[in-house]
Amino acid sequence: MSDGHSCPVLSMRVLAGVGKSCLLLQFTDKRFQPVHDLTIGVEFGARMITIDNKQIKLQIWDTAGQEAFRSITRSYYRGAAGALLVYDITRRETFNHLTQWLEDARQHSNSNMVIMLIGNKSDLDSRREVKREEGEAFAREHGLVFMETSAKTAANVEEAFINTAREIYEKIQEGVFDVHNEANGIKIGPQHSPGGAGLTSNQGAAGGQGGGCC
Amino acid sequence: MKKPREKLGERLGTRKLGTKVANKSIDGICSSDIIKHKEEEDRNISTNIRGSQLTAKTTEKNKEKEDEKMKKRLQWEEQQERWNQALNLNKDKKEPCQVSSGNDDGWSAPWGGWGGTLLSAASTFTREVGRGVGTVMETVESSIGVPSPEVMAEEVCKSEHQKTVSEENTTSQGLEEGKQIKREKQTDSEEGSVGGDRPGNQVEANYSLGGFSLGSLVSGVSGALETASSKVLMGGLDTLEVIGRKAMDVIQEGDPGLHKKRAFLSNKKPNLTQMLQEARQRAMQEEKDGIVGGGNKNLQKPSFEQAWEATEGPVHLEALSLVAKQCQSKKTSMIATLPHFVQEKLLRENTVIKTTCELDELEQLEEDMAEVVSGVVAKMGLQLHPKKLIEAWSLVQEKAAFVQEVGLEETDEAEGVLYSALAQLVAQLCALTHKGGELALITPDTDPLDLASHFKELAQVVSCGLEKVADQVCGAITSEGSVTDSQVSNTITNIYLQAANGNNYIQESLALLASVLQYSNTKSAASHL
Numbered sequence: 001m002s003d004g005h006s007c008p009v010l011s012m013r014v015l016a017g018v019g020k021s022c023l024l025l026q027f028t029d030k031r032f033q034p035v036h037d038l039t040i041g042v043e044f045g046a047r048m049i050t051i052d053n054k055q056i057k058l059q060i061w062d063t064a065g066q067e068a069f070r071s072i073t074r075s076y077y078r079g080a081a082g083a084l085l086v087y088d089i090t091r092r093e094t095f096n097h098l099t100q101w102l103e104d105a106r107q108h109s110n111s112n113m114v115i116m117l118i119g120n121k122s123d124l125d126s127r128r129e130v131k132r133e134e135g136e137a138f139a140r141e142h143g144l145v146f147m148e149t150s151a152k153t154a155a156n157v158e159e160a161f162i163n164t165a166r167e168i169y170e171k172i173q174e175g176v177f178d179v180h181n182e183a184n185g186i187k188i189g190p191q192h193s194p195g196g197a198g199l200t201s202n203q204g205a206a207g208g209q210g211g212g213c214c
Numbered sequence: 215m216k217k218p219r220e221k222l223g224e225r226l227g228t229r230k231l232g233t234k235v236a237n238k239s240i241d242g243i244c245s246s247d248i249i250k251h252k253e254e255e256d257r258n259i260s261t262n263i264r265g266s267q268l269t270a271k272t273t274e275k276n277k278e279k280e281d282e283k284m285k286k287r288l289q290w291e292e293q294q295e296r297w298n299q300a301l302n303l304n305k306d307k308k309e310p311c312q313v314s315s316g317n318d319d320g321w322s323a324p325w326g327g328w329g330g331t332l333l334s335a336a337s338t339f340t341r342e343v344g345r346g347v348g349t350v351m352e353t354v355e356s357s358i359g360v361p362s363p364e365v366m367a368e369e370v371c372k373s374e375h376q377k378t379v380s381e382e383n384t385t386s387q388g389l390e391e392g393k394q395i396k397r398e399k400q401t402d403s404e405e406g407s408v409g410g411d412r413p414g415n416q417v418e419a420n421y422s423l424g425g426f427s428l429g430s431l432v433s434g435v436s437g438a439l440e441t442a443s444s445k446v447l448m449g450g451l452d453t454l455e456v457i458g459r460k461a462m463d464v465i466q467e468g469d470p471g472l473h474k475k476r477a478f479l480s481n482k483k484p485n486l487t488q489m490l491q492e493a494r495q496r497a498m499q500e501e502k503d504g505i506v507g508g509g510n511k512n513l514q515k516p517s518f519e520q521a522w523e524a525t526e527g528p529v530h531l532e533a534l535s536l537v538a539k540q541c542q543s544k545k546t547s548m549i550a551t552l553p554h555f556v557q558e559k560l561l562r563e564n565t566v567i568k569t570t571c572e573l574d575e576l577e578q579l580e581e582d583m584a585e586v587v588s589g590v591v592a593k594m595g596l597q598l599h600p601k602k603l604i605e606a607w608s609l610v611q612e613k614a615a616f617v618q619e620v621g622l623e624e625t626d627e628a629e630g631v632l633y634s635a636l637a638q639l640v641a642q643l644c645a646l647t648h649k650g651g652e653l654a655l656i657t658p659d660t661d662p663l664d665l666a667s668h669f670k671e672l673a674q675v676v677s678c679g680l681e682k683v684a685d686q687v688c689g690a691i692t693s694e695g696s697v698t699d700s701q702v703s704n705t706i707t708n709i710y711l712q713a714a715n716g717n718n719y720i721q722e723s724l725a726l727l728a729s730v731l732q733y734s735n736t737k738s739a740a741s742h743l
Contacts, residue, residue, distance in 0.1 A: 040597065040649055040652060040653065041533075041648070041649060041652035041653075042533055042652075044526055044529050044530075044533075054490065059529065061529075061533070068656045069652070069656060071655070072537055072652050072655060072656070074540070075536040075537045075539070075540040076533060076536055078536055079532065079536055
C-alpha cells in the first residue's frame with residue numbers, strides 16, 4: 001500500500017467453496033500445493049487485478065465444503081457479490097451435489113450474485129467421471145457461466161476468477177449492485193495510500209463439494 | 215402554441231366545465247327564470263283571457279319564491295357587472311340580445327308579450343354566460359361544450375312558455391294542468407337534469423316551433439361565450455406560461471442545460487468511473503487539506519488503523535459479524551419456542567456470557583504470553599492452533615525493541631513498523647476468535663460459558679501485551695528526550711492512543727463471539743430438553 005496507487009482500487013471478494021483451496025492458492029500465490037489442511041469455516045485470499053485500467057482488489061472467501069460447516073458458510077453468502085461453484089470432474093458425487101449448493105447460494109445471497117460453475121481438475125482427463133457437456137448443460141439450465149479449470153496446471157484459473165470479477169464489475173457499471181450497500185459485498189473505501197481511494201467489492205465463491213481438493 | 219391550448223380547452227371543456235355550468239348556472243336559469251317568465255306571462259295574459267282570481271293565485275304562489283330568486287339575481291347581476299367590466303363582455307353581450315330582439319317581431323304578433331319574455335330570457339342567458347365565464351376563470355377551463363346545457367335550459371323554458379300560452383288559450387283547466395307539468399319541470403331542472411329529460415308530447419311538438427330562433431340564439435350565445443372564455447383562457451394560459459418560464463429559469467440557475475438535475479432524476483445508477491474519479495478527487499482534496507492544516511508530516515503519520523486495514527483482521531471481523539448476526543436471529547426465534555423456566559435460565563446464562571466477553575481493566579502481563587496463550591487454547595478443546603498468534607507476539611516484541619533502539623529521529627518510520635506488528639497481533643487474535651466461534655458452533659459438548667471465559671482470558675492477555683509494548687516504547691523515548699518536550703509528549707500520547715485502538719477491535723471481536731456463544735448455549739439447552 002505504501003507505493004501509493006495513483007489509480008483508485010476496486011477490490012472484490014470471492015468465496016471459493018467446495019474446499020477448492022488449491023484453486024485459490026493458484027490464483028493468489030500462483031502455486032500448487034497438493035496437500036491441504038481441511039478448511040475450517042472460511043479462509044481468505046486476496047489479489048489485485050486490473051479491469052478496464054482500474055485496480056481491483058479481489059477478495060476471496062474460501063468456504064469449507066464439509067457438511068458440518070454448512071450452516072456457517074450460509075452466513076457468508078450474504079456478503080458476496082459473486083460465487084464460484086466448484087466441482088471435481090473426477091468425482092461424480094461432487095457434481096451431483098451442485099443443485100443443493102446452488103440452492104443454498106441462491107437462497108442466502110443477493111439475487112444479483114454472479115455465479116460461475118467450475119469443473120476443476122481438468123488435467124486428470126483420464127479419470128474423468130463428469131463430461132464437459134454435462135457441466136455445460138447444468139450451467140445453461142441454471143443460467144451460470146461454465147468453465148473447466150486445473151489448479152495444478154493453472155489452466156483457466158486466472159480466467160475463472162477474472163471473468164467473474166469482470167461480470168461483477170459490469171453489473172456495478174449497470175447499476176445492478178448498489179456499491180454503497182456493503183451487504184452486496186462491494187465497497188468503495190478509502191485507500192490508505194495517500195492520494196488513492198479504494199473501491200472494494202466482495203465476491204463470494206461458494207463451493208461445491210468435497211474434502212480433498214486437487 | 216395555439217393548438218395545444220385548443221386541445222386543452224377541448225379536453226377540459228367537455229369534461230369539467232360542462233358539469234359545473236350544468237350544475238350551477240342552469241339551476242338558476244331554469245328555476246328562477248321559468249318562474250319569472252311565468253309571472254310576466256300571467257300578467258300579460260291575465261288581462262285578456264284569465265280571470266283575476268286565477269292570476270292572483272298564481273302570483274301569490276310564485277311571489278315568495280320569486281323574492282328569493284330576485285335577491286340572488288341581484289347578486290349575480292352585480293357579479294356579472296364586475297365580470298363584464300373586467301372581461302369587456304359588453305360587446306359580446308349585445309349579440310345575443312340583438313338576435314333575440316330580431317326574433318321579437320315574428321314572435322310577439324301571435325302571442326303578445328312573448329318578445330319581451332324572450333328578450334329577458336336572452337339577457338338572463340348572457341348573465342349566465344357571464345357566470346359561466348366566471349366558472350371558466352375559476353377553473354381555468356375552456357369554452358367548448360358550454361353552450362349545450364344553456365341551450366337545453368333555454369329549450370325547456372321556451373317550450374314551457376309556449377305550452378302555457380297554448381293551454382291558456384283553450385281552458386283554465388288546461389292551465390292548471392300546465393302548471394302541474396311546469397312544477398314537475400321546475401323540480402326536474404332544479405335537480406339539475408337540465409329539462410328535456412322528461413318532455414311531454416306537447417313539449418316535443420313545441421320544439422319545432424322555436425327551431426329557427428333557437429338556432430340563431432344558440433349560435434349567438436355560444437359565440438359570445440367562446441370569445442369571452444377564450445380571452446380569459448388566453449390570459450390565464452399566458453400567465454401560466456410566464457410562471458412556467460420563470461420556474462424553468464430558477465431551476466436552470468447554476469445548472470445550464472439541466473445536466474446535473476437530469477442526471478440526478480433520470481440516471482440514478484452510479485457510474486463507476488465517475489464515482490472513482492470523485493473518490494480520487496476527494497482523497498486529493500483531503501491530502502491538500504492535510505498539508506495546509508497540519509503540515510506534510512501529519513499526513514505521513516502512520517496509524518494503527520492504516521496498519522490494521524492491511525491485515526486480515528477486518529475480514530475476520532466481518533466474517534465473524536456475519537456469523538454472529540445469523541446466530542443472533544436464530545437464537546431469538548429458538549428461545550421463543552422454549553418453555554418459560556428454560557427461557558429464564560438461558561437469559562441468566564446468556565447474560566453471564568455477555569458480561570464475560572467484556573474486557574476488564576488492564577492488568578500487568580507478568581508471564582510469558584506464548585505460554586499463557588498455548589495454555590488457554592489447549593483448555594478450550596477446540597481444533598485451534600495458536601501458532602500464528604504466538605508468532606505475531608514475537609514479531610511485536612522484536613519491533614518494539616527496534617523502535618526503542620532507533621529512538622526519536624526515526625519515530626515516524628519506527629511507529630509505522632510498530633503499528634503494523636501490533637495490528638498483526640490483533641488480527642491474529644481476531645482470526646482465532648473467529649475460528650473459535652465457528653468451531654464452537656459445530657463442535658459438540660462444548661461449554662459456551664467456559665469458552666467465553668477462555669476467550670476473554672486470551673483477549674485480556676493480548677490487550678495487556680499491547681499496553682506493555684506501548685509502555686516499553688514510550689519509556690525508551692522518554693528516557694532519551696526530555697518529558698517537557700512537547701514533541702516527545704505528543705509522540706507518547708499518540709502511541710498510547712494507537713495501541714488503544716487495537717483494544718477496540720479486540721473488544722469488538724469478543725462481543726461478536728458472545729452472540730455466537732449465546733446461540734450455542736441456547737442450542738444445547740434446547741437439545742437437552
